[in-house]
Amino acid sequence: MASISEICESTRMAREMALLGNYESATVYYQGVVQQIHRLLQSIQDPSRKLKWQQVQQHIAREYEQVNGITHTLSLFRADSHDSRPIGTSLRASSFEEPTRDPDVWPPPPPRDPDVWPAPTTSEHKQPPQVRPVRGPKKAADSKPPSRNSRSGGGASKRTGGGTSKARREDSKSSDRRAKGGKDDKKTDDKGSEKGADGKEAGAEGGAEDDEEKRFDPSGYDRDLVEMLERDIVQKNPDVRWDDIADLHEAKRLLEEAVVLPMWMPDFFKGIRRPWKGVLMVGPPGTGKTMLAKAVATECGTTFFNVSSSTLTSKYRGESEKLVRLLFEMARFYAPSTIFVDEIDSLCSRRGSETEHEASRRVKSELLMQMDGISSSQDDPGKIVMVLAATNFPWDIDEALRRRLEKRIYIPLPNSNGREALLRINLREVEADPTLDLKVVADQLDGYSGADITNVCRDASMMSMRRKIAGLRPEEIRALPKEELELPVTDHDFSEAIARCNKSVSAADLDKYESWMREFGSS
Numbered sequence: 001m002a003s004i005s006e007i008c009e010s011t012r013m014a015r016e017m018a019l020l021g022n023y024e025s026a027t028v029y030y031q032g033v034v035q036q037i038h039r040l041l042q043s044i045q046d047p048s049r050k051l052k053w054q055q056v057q058q059h060i061a062r063e064y065e066q067v068n069g070i071t072h073t074l075s076l077f078r079a080d081s082h083d084s085r086p087i088g089t090s091l092r093a094s095s096f097e098e099p100t101r102d103p104d105v106w107p108p109p110p111p112r113d114p115d116v117w118p119a120p121t122t123s124e125h126k127q128p129p130q131v132r133p134v135r136g137p138k139k140a141a142d143s144k145p146p147s148r149n150s151r152s153g154g155g156a157s158k159r160t161g162g163g164t165s166k167a168r169r170e171d172s173k174s175s176d177r178r179a180k181g182g183k184d185d186k187k188t189d190d191k192g193s194e195k196g197a198d199g200k201e202a203g204a205e206g207g208a209e210d211d212e213e214k215r216f217d218p219s220g221y222d223r224d225l226v227e228m229l230e231r232d233i234v235q236k237n238p239d240v241r242w243d244d245i246a247d248l249h250e251a252k253r254l255l256e257e258a259v260v261l262p263m264w265m266p267d268f269f270k271g272i273r274r275p276w277k278g279v280l281m282v283g284p285p286g287t288g289k290t291m292l293a294k295a296v297a298t299e300c301g302t303t304f305f306n307v308s309s310s311t312l313t314s315k316y317r318g319e320s321e322k323l324v325r326l327l328f329e330m331a332r333f334y335a336p337s338t339i340f341v342d343e344i345d346s347l348c349s350r351r352g353s354e355t356e357h358e359a360s361r362r363v364k365s366e367l368l369m370q371m372d373g374i375s376s377s378q379d380d381p382g383k384i385v386m387v388l389a390a391t392n393f394p395w396d397i398d399e400a401l402r403r404r405l406e407k408r409i410y411i412p413l414p415n416s417n418g419r420e421a422l423l424r425i426n427l428r429e430v431e432a433d434p435t436l437d438l439k440v441v442a443d444q445l446d447g448y449s450g451a452d453i454t455n456v457c458r459d460a461s462m463m464s465m466r467r468k469i470a471g472l473r474p475e476e477i478r479a480l481p482k483e484e485l486e487l488p489v490t491d492h493d494f495s496e497a498i499a500r501c502n503k504s505v506s507a508a509d510l511d512k513y514e515s516w517m518r519e520f521g522s523s
């Protein structure tokens with residue numbers, strides 16, 4: 001868990017960088033703060049304390065959006081200086097473009113995950129560009145029922161077409177840019193984004209496909225809820241691959257067997273071999289459970305519904321059961337689908353006020369009913385809906401829910417090889433000093449979670465810059481050439497970073513997980 005002093009320090013740095021006009025560094029710090037608060041929130045049980053931290057997180061997210069806005073505007077000016085188009089044209093054409101980031105070190109804030117990136121309060125609410133749900137490989141124009149080939153082929157074609165994950169990221173960035181290029185109607189989709197040689201054509205094609213795309217019909221449902229689900233919960237192209245996740249080979253194998261294979265070999269997974277109703281991932285925070293869920297959705301091209309239990313119980317109070325019903329309804333409509341329920345323990349938590357408990361209880365009953373319902377439709381391979389849940393507090397999950405989450409797998413802290421792989425993934429886009437020995441660094445990180453290691457890498461990659469600007473006045477900092485700040489990361493940077501970042505999981509916590517898994521695990 002991130003300590004409060006770490007959050008304060010990162011916030012201070014984020015603001016300082018922003019005030020100094022060093023927006024890119026500020027962005028990295030802001031992303032870090034939001035992730036740190038997200039992790040802290042996962043460990044807070046007291047509802048009023050949780051609420052306060054959620055407000056802080058919203059506040060920081062708003063500041064981050066402002067900095068992002070500035071970075072974006074500046075990047076447009078840069079683009080315009082190489083571009084003969086009038087400024088206005090370019091501004092309009094790419095007005096929904098994301099600023100460049102490293103999605104591996106700091107994954108782009110999922111704009112539709114209200115827990116990590118809370119929506120601005122209504123008074124300041126800026127509608128994000130509306131994105132309709134599109135499942136990975138099953139393309140919009142394909143109006144036939146999903147076939148085995150279309151599902152598996154899509155995943156594979158993405159893999160072969162994508163090459164390295166870096167290339168894939170570039171692909172998706174540029175294809176997104178292309179898709180967004182010609183959009184005035186604020187609608188975009190994956191298919192549109194993969195086509196077209198320039199923004200305008202892509203926009204036109206995307207528009208044509210928009211008409212053909214299978215779209216959930218909101219009539220008969222609460223229109224606002226449908227829109228909210230499509231905007232905040234359906235995650236378009238989570239774009240996390242197995243390769244992006246270090247280690248966790250056993251978890252990947254189990255998930256593949258539990259979720260991916262039934263979709264690829266529907267004839268085999270029938271009757272007694274029917275797919276599991278639900279899979280529960282158990283483990284300390286920051287070990288990659290969310291990433292695994294996203295990878296499942298990406299690798300087998302299912303529509304990905306990303307929802308956290310606290311969203312279900314707190315944000316849409318009164319609407320929560322409706323929301324759960326609609327969630328499953330939409331998941332069946334866009335099937336094959338993966339519904340990822342993060343923090344599932346909070347549905348069973350006995351703590352909190354009576355009303356909260358009541359809301360959780362009702363949502364939980366609805367969830368149980370819906371999960372029972374999906375197993376009856378699992379025989380139709382095209383309609384598979386898989387519930388993937390994650391928890392840091394498995395002991396809070398009651399028996400009824402545990403029984404539905406038939407497969408329970410442990411996501412441990414990374415071992416020595418895993419830590420080294422994590423370092424490599426995190427440093428993919430940072431220059432490392434030739435003398436840096438990642439094995440040695442990995443040994444020093446024993447007991448750190450994946451998220452802790454990402455934090456250490458982020459910190460280490462900032463060290464040289466921090467040393468460079470220490471004691472300088474703002475105008476001197478602004479005058480520093482970029483090359484002077486971008487020095488290779490050394491083992492000394494890592495030693496300093498490790499000294500600053502504590503591990504977030506204690507040995508006592510690990511014992512608790514292991515004994516729970518001995519009793520209830522089923523991997």
Ligand code: ADP
Pocket residue numbers: 104105106107244245246247248284285286287288289290291292390422425449450451452454
């Ligand atoms: P959890 O859901 O278990 O709390 P996440 O999947 O949200 O953890 O991981 C948090 C962050 O930690 C990720 O965004 C990633 O940067 C890093 N991380 C954790 N585990 C891994 C891993 N095995 N491989 C790569 N990155 C990881």
